[in-house]
Amino acid sequence: MSVLVFIDHIDGHIKKASLEAASYGAQIAAQSGTDAEAVVLGNPGGLSELGRQGIRKVHQVQGDQLSVIDAQVYAKVLEQVATQTGATVIVFSNNSTGKTVAPRLSVRLKAGLVSGAVALPETGSGFVVRKNVFSGKAFANVSVTTPVKIIALNPNAFTVTDADGTAEVVAFNATVDAPKVKVTGSTKTSGKVALTEADVVVSAGRGLKGPENWKMVEDLADVLGAALACSRPVADAHWRPHNEHVGQTGVAIAPNLYIAIGISGAIQHLAGVNRSKTIVVINKDPEAPFFKAADYGIVGDAFEVVPKLLDAVKKVKGVS
């Protein structure tokens, strides 16, 4: 199998989700005794360090036309790289860029796409990739029947590997179309950590009574280096921005640690967060359904528990 990993970047840095995709792609290649290669559009730092994730060669396409992620332009370039390198498995992160570009490439190459993969492919008989369905309430083993396969790996579903190694970076000359989409502005959201990439997420619900009470939640997220999230009614009431809304109709996440404060744990909320590795619930109602989905819980008033939790975390982290 010839594996090609798409490397996504922002502000000059390779995204963590792409390091996961690189590690994942290298593992697939290793299964069949080959090396994985990568492709990058643009010029972020740290390309040769992708060797640490097991990438041996990075094909780099450069040009001003690539500064805006126009899926139409990107898919055409990736088609050229995939065809010339003879890739049979192409790996994306299922992040905003992957979600935009991978479906277009799938059509161009007539390559079956599994988006939201959570495990390595089974290649014993055929090519079967596990993905989340029903917003994490179930999984599906999807069989890809085309010669070329595309996998979009869910963020936080695969651990970044790290071993000695350097990737060779080679220029790839591609025909690059002029983008039809123009970026006219961009804003950073409040949290410093992107929600889908965060290892730790601190989330709060209607139990906090009003937006003015979020300070303690933000402080807790700060010491934990966590991203912020919220339940749907909180975003609907504009207590918090829409992009923090997690659940079946919001963002689906799978951090190592999800701390839910004053959230009841409705089925639609659980659907988007139940893939978190460890769930901590703080709720004053011992009957709150969330406790059934939790690993650790405190039955208590958030306004008393969260400040104490903040102090205790500070102690462990050695911050004052």
Added chain:
Amino acid sequence: MKILVCISKTPDTTAKIAFADNNTKFAEAGVQWIINPYDEWYALVRAIELKEADAGSSIHLVTVGGADAEPIIRKALALGGDEAIRINADPADPYQVASQIADIAKAGGYDLVLTGKETIDYNNGSVGGMLAELLDMPYVALATSLQIAGTTATVKREIEGGEETLEASLPLVVSCQKGMAEARIPNMRGIMAARTKPLKVVEPAATEALTQVAAFGLPPAKAGVKLVSPDNVEELVRMLHEEARVI
């Protein structure tokens, strides 16, 4: 402006998730069906808002599905679609669905094609992008806002850790999510009108799927919650640090 909105039927968000036929099919018995929330709350409602601002616009709906999809498409008509097409095929995979819709869209001459960011059952989020490629139109995914002035669209899209504002000329394909519009409910007049709005059924063109589900499964259940007293928060932090090793 001629707008096409892609509508998918999904199980209700509270539906019990179970599988039949040796775990190869979703168990549909007793399940309530709804319009996929992203298609309804954001794509369709935004289309309705755009039409309210520009009376010359028309909203066309398309769904790929059997006769059992008709109540869903009628509900979408009741909310505010003008006419609908049902492509009479069971959805097999995103490529097959996108190909079916592309045939309709090519003939329709649409200025704007809207989809939800994903369906809440298969969570693929692929149909919009595939459709855009098949139609050779630009595509903006995960949009949280869409404004149209003349033939120029201004779209906000979510990216990791932020938002980007983009400009593109019509025709354009956009996948929609939260922020785009405020959900509405159909009123009596809409429901009455929907009964007589045109709903055309067309037979599918031959298109193959590129993937298929071999088996479904359910994740293992949690072992059970460890409760800690609110007076002993330090113990919780200790366990998170030493046992779960997450902080």
